[in-house]
Amino acid sequence: MKISDVASQCGLSIHTIRYYEEIGICPAICRGFDGNRCFSAENLEWLTLLAALRDTGMPIEKMKRFAALYKQGDDAVLERKQLLQEHQAALDIQEKQLDQCKALVLKKLSIYDDMLGRKP
Amino acid sequence: MKISDVASQCGLSIHTIRYYEEIGICPAICRGFDGNRCFSAENLEWLTLLAALRDTGMPIEKMKRFAALYKQGDDAVLERKQLLQEHQAALDIQEKQLDQCKALVLKKLSIYDDMLGRKP
DNA sequence: CCTTGACCTAGAGCTACTCTAGGAGGGTAC
DNA sequence: GTACCCTCCTAGAGTAGCTCTAGGTCAAGG
16 A cells, blocks of 8 residues: 555654654655555554544654554553553543634624624 | 733733833833833733734734734724734634644643553 | 842744755656 | 657655743742
């Protein structure tokens, strides 16, 4: 699987995928005879997870820890679980922020509608 | 009202508030005799809205447009409405990303639980 | 009187990309 | 067969949006 396919499927840009490899948070992407990266199904799954974590605001440092634990294998499952649980808490905060923002925007929009309705 | 009060109430840091003033997205913060900023209720409300928009990913450039429209007054209400509606769409996308990430994390966590349950 | 703490400005530093430059390999059109 | 185009590569510069530091003023408390 080539980089453009992975990019379109996991939602990361080609640049970002290369960047993630460079900083070591996507383990073991092999290369074809032509020097191009070729991605396994495991790579794709991992990058898809990273994309979801990134989209919801996980910082790179945390991804690095997560990737290191992933490389350690089964011994580190408990720590990986804890890390994801921390992220769950972050997701809850975001959900609250999202709801608050939605409410504020709705309020503003109704004020604008009043102003627009009254005027013309 | 002084900057530390506003910071704790609107959720932006003191640094960020000064930065927002500097780039012109918080209109007309007056100064006391000592040179310190003193914030009105309107300032606070505006910064609270900006904080909500920022927390949900609105880029600075868009905030600049929004602030410019706000300064224009009632003539620009329609455009302000359109801008907020665009942001509503962005909020919907974020909500989807949040849900997807939640689902992925739950899946991973249940896999980890299996691994932890099976082993000891 | 001296220290502590909140404020100020100007500007450097940081994170996480994102884009550009410069170059190679491969497929198709004239 | 060579010109053009697309995708890939690396290395490194640029950007957004803060965040922090340095260096300084002023007021209140011990």
